[in-house]
Amino acid sequence: MFLAESFKTALSLIVNLNAELLGIIFLSLKVSGSALVIATLIGLPLAALMGFRKFPLKGVFVSLLNTFMGLPPVVAGLLIYLFLSRSGPLGFMGLLYTPSAMIIAQSILAFPIIVSLSYAAIVGVDPIISQASRSLGAAQSQVSLTIMKEARFGIMSGIIAAFGRVMAEVGAILIVGGNIAGYTRVMTTTIALETDKGDFELALALGIILLSISLGINFLLHLVQRKGAVER
Amino acid sequence: MSLALTVSNIRKSYSGKPVLEDVSLSFDRNAVYVLTGPNGSGKSTFLRICGLIEDADSGEIVYTSEGGMLKHDIRLKRRITLVLPRIGLFNTTVFKNAAYGLNIRGSKGADAARRVDEVLAFVGLAHKKDQSALTISSGERQRLGIARALVIEPEILFLDEPTASIDEKNSAIVEDIILDLKAGGRTTVIMTTHDKDQAGRLADSWLTMHAGKLIPHP
Structure with missing residues (x-):
């Protein structure tokens, strides 16, 4: 009964386009989207460099990047926190608990995925x-x-996979963003907080939207991979 | 002719196993040169070395034009081209594949498009120009490979087994294309084949390669 009620309220929040809900969704997309753009702009040229040039310890570098694909978001969050905190080396920039800090954190999470998968696509x-x-x-x-163009479907898969990862992660942005209402609160951190408080309606509404976005991303990934496979 | 090729004393080995041994030859007229020989005799390697896709271990590959020796730079490489047996079509339309050589030379626009259309018509692929190049048949792939090479009007065209993996009908079309080029008299064609009847039909000059050595066809 309680679950059904929560679902009903959640759906009405979505249908009525609740302002708070919209703000949170918009910030989530802005943070993850910006992180994706930054990680792609830096990651793709690096992947190309790795694909076309030989340099010492390249194998070690590739293994490291593959390892960092599985970097736990909380660990990434902790490291960035240490850098950005007041006593840290970048503390003077005053970035901690801002959307910028969250973008940096998610860029770092997206980066190894984009580089590794693009590199694999290029050498493939x-x-x-x-x-x-x-x-x-x-x-x-x-x-x-020409080789980059031929690898485009693999590269796109990497970018979409990275987007899926950063949209769903909570650990890093919670630590460096601080989950401040109306400023750094995004979908995943809201779900964590509201669940803690016992207010399940907003959490559920966001959960449904997050799942829908995730479904959309996976559908897109499937389409890209199928197109790549058909045209091979 | 403006571009001539002379190779002398070419040697090449792969992992210590000699593939070409002391091969020398001159291609000095606009004609169809056909190289036959058993699999593994070194024909393809010889073609790739002549086409400047691969380096020889030793020996000389000398291109001359109007009496002067040419450097093996991008300018020379843009006057010759090699169609590989597997072609290597790009994952895009038939038209864009054929236009590739012009695009990388900075030639775009209506004139370039007209040239691509002409060449696609020449190889009988005009009706497929908007189709994805990776969905066409193997015979059409071969013809597209030739179209992609012809669009840049090479002075020397290397064809490595152009009919090895295609049916008789497409094979005949490819042969007609080569005969048309021969009649045009502006392009030197240097090709390999293991089909001796085909060699007989096409060759102005017929050479045989055996165990890495070149012998004139009897």
């Missing part, structure tokens, strides 16, 4: 592509660009 491109491109008169930079 059939070597015949590079030979064909070269034989048609492409300069080295044009060959590289």
